[in-house]
Amino acid sequence: MGPRCRGRGPFLALAGGNDDAPTRYQVDTKASTVTWEGTKVTGAHNGDITINNGLITVNDGMISAATVVIDMTSINTLDLQGNSKASLDGHLSSDDFFGVEQFPTAQFELLKLNPLRGGENGANYTATGKVTIKGRTDEVSFPVTVDMSEGGAKISGEMVLDRSKFDVRFRSQSFFDVKELGDKLIYNDFTIGFELVAGK
Numbered sequence: 001m002g003p004r005c006r007g008r009g010p011f012l013a014l015a016g017g018n019d020d021a022p023t024r025y026q027v028d029t030k031a032s033t034v035t036w037e038g039t040k041v042t043g044a045h046n047g048d049i050t051i052n053n054g055l056i057t058v059n060d061g062m063i064s065a066a067t068v069v070i071d072m073t074s075i076n077t078l079d080l081q082g083n084s085k086a087s088l089d090g091h092l093s094s095d096d097f098f099g100v101e102q103f104p105t106a107q108f109e110l111l112k113l114n115p116l117r118g119g120e121n122g123a124n125y126t127a128t129g130k131v132t133i134k135g136r137t138d139e140v141s142f143p144v145t146v147d148m149s150e151g152g153a154k155i156s157g158e159m160v161l162d163r164s165k166f167d168v169r170f171r172s173q174s175f176f177d178v179k180e181l182g183d184k185l186i187y188n189d190f191t192i193g194f195e196l197v198a199g200k
Contacts, residue, residue: 025152025198027054027068032197034070038190040171041183045088050074052105056153056198063153066110066129068196072100096170097163099134106133119143123157131159133166152199164188 029051037046054068075098077088093100110129119126123143130137144157164174171186178185 022057022059022064023200025056025058025200027051027056028197028199029053033193033195035193036075036190037193038186040186044079045077046079047075047077049076051196054196054198056155056196063110063113066108066155068108070106070108071104072098072106072133073104075100097168103134106131108132111139113144113146116143119145121145127157131161131166133161134168136166138162138165152197154195154197156195158191158193160189160191162188163190 032051032054033048034051035046035048037044050071052069052071055066056063057065059065073093075089075092077085077092080088092098095102098106108129108131110127112128113125114128116124116126120143122145125144125146126141127144128139128141130139138161140159140161142157142159144155147154164172169175171181171184172188173181173185174188
């Protein structure tokens with residue numbers, strides 16, 4: 001990838017890009033990664049998930065759109081093995097959590113990128129977009145690091161999502177009494193980490 005571009009405007013300018021026609025970069029699903037982590041009173045679990053497809057559009061030298069579609073049927077736990085792993089993978093895929101049989105994909109749609117100075121871990125933009133899970137959509141903002149070149153883009157960062165916004169109810173304090181849940185409580189917030197690599 002080329003040098004990091006720190007644009008002045010609300011959207012990121014592509015280094016050397018002045019084409020009139022939009023340029024579309026496909027997200028490389030093999031080179032890109034998406035991870036997840038969920039926490040509960042008694043600990044945490046983490047894993048990864050597969051990108052179905054993604055597209056970043058650059059128009060007049062600026063990112064004008066981006067969409068990433070996630071394959072929810074690929075939920076994969078990394079901190080467990082054997083029967084414990086299979087059990088959690090199956091439970092997360094069930095209607096208690098993400099109901100992947102009815103909702104096999106999730107989606108992120110970029111709305112805007114705003115320049116960010118002094119961001120942690122090298123973040124140089126704040127991304128705002130819409131996340132759709134289980135047919136429900138919520139708007140989120142989070143810091144990202146964007147590296148651009150004439151041949152593509154690399155975008156990385158983390159977003160924290162509130163599962164209750166997507167009707168993921170199992171042992172959630174938003175739907176059940178905290179005292180009754182006790183140490184079986186699973187926190188609403190979960191973290192999605194990502195590194196997206198896109199090119200022509």
